[in-house]
Amino acid sequence: MIEFKNIVKRFEDKLVLDNVSHVMKSGMSNLIIGTSGSGKTVLQKCLVGLFEPDEGDIIYDGKSFTKMDDEERKLLRQQIGMLFQGSALFDSMTVQENVKFPLDMFTNDSNQQKLKRVNEVLERVNLIGANKKYPSEISGGMKKRVGIARAIVLNPKFLFCDEPNSGLDPQTSMLIDKLIYDITKENNITTIINTHDMNSVMEIGDNILYLKNGKKEWSGNSKDIIFSENKNLNEFIFASEFLQDAKQMRMMELKK
Amino acid sequence: MNFFSHFGAYVMMIRDMFHKPENPKLYWKEFMHQCVEIGIRSLGIVCIISVFMGAVSALQTAYQISSPLVSKYIIAQIIRDTVILEFSPTLICVVLAGVVGSKIASELGNMRVSEQIDALEIMGINTKTYLILPKVAAAVFTIPMLVVLSMVLGVLGGRMTVSLAGIISTDTYDKGLIELFKPYNVFFGLTKSYTFAFLISSIPAYFGYNVKGGSLEIGRNSTTSVVVSCVVVLLADYILAALLL
């Protein structure tokens, strides 16, 4: 569980996060949604400490992250997996070496055990046969999947995914969503996903935080969204006529 | 940022560089990799520069010493001492500031911009220790060796030239080399090369690690880092000469 209270983040004089508070629950996929530029990435980076929030408190399982020193943060981070918006694969390493890197760094397993684990997670993200390729030789969607594989290889307790399915076709998108959802449930992970993909919101939105201009505008789950009266949220989620219709249908279904 | 805040941040980076490695084996592997990148890959350019440096100083020294009153083997001594004291340590390190420095700065800059450094940080790795220390250590380990090699090649280049150009015989040259040889000069040359090696690896590392922005900034920072390293090397050269000679 990650709880954060009154997070404020400014860049120079630009206010990017304005007093955001929320609880990210374990064993759930917690979504942060909002338009481009609403502060999703900045919020995630504040939560893991890549940005220092100007104000506010972040609490991991009852321990204040804001008050931890560098060593304590380092230990906590060994339980965090993160997928970056741009994948951030190490481009001097092959796919296999990328995924194996955390194992090399933090475990004393034999090479054989490590390779077994690497192939296991690569299989989970549906990426077989690309082991020896370099990041520059694979597609954007494949990079995303390698990024996820690297993030989950050490069985993290907290998983952060910044737009795991942007730039992917709908089918692969759904596969990735389902994969993240399944491992969240299996290992009782606290998963935090940034997205503006409406499919994800509807399919895996256990706990949704809607940011607008750096403020918390709304929160709830994927059912609540259907019945929400919030105008901004409705305009954002059900932007097209097609989606409006889908909403009506879903509403009727749920009411039945 | 002004000079003092950069200097302060640089000193802090050097301090943060020394942390207990999470996994010594991986750090060792990275150190070895950097020794190849920094040391072995610079071998070619160092050899070429050193031979020419010796050859040219042979011709120019001979040109300047035209008086019949001065014994010709003095040429050998002059070549020996300039090569050992100044040419090999300083010239080689200024060139390496370009070759090695820009490589370090752009590699780290690229890792910063594409969030690879953040990715390492999130895994719980001390990125200053993992990314910078092996590079600086490899530079400090291999560059003085390159400088010693350069000293030898420089003197040999001079020897080849004096005999080819018919200035003096190789026997006279060898005699001049041994005469009035001060081992302290080699020590001084090495002291310089250790200092410069540290500077030309850590300064570009500082610039690369702290790149902000996009790929345009990577290039800009890498150029700045080379310029700054060169100037600092020359400054340090002056200070060391004033202190130790």
Ligand SMILES: Nc1ncnc2c1ncn2[C@@H]1O[C@H](COP(=O)(O)OP(=O)(O)OP(=O)(O)O)[C@@H](O)[C@H]1O
């Ligand atoms: N390092 C930075 N320095 C200055 N401003 C920044 C920085 N990072 C983000 N911002 C600003 O913060 C705001 C929020 O950016 P953020 O990247 O969080 O958006 P986002 O919600 O993730 O958008 P997207 O969906 O496009 O990824 C933007 O206006 C951006 O200009």
Ligand SMILES: [Mg+2]
């Ligand atoms: Mg973003």
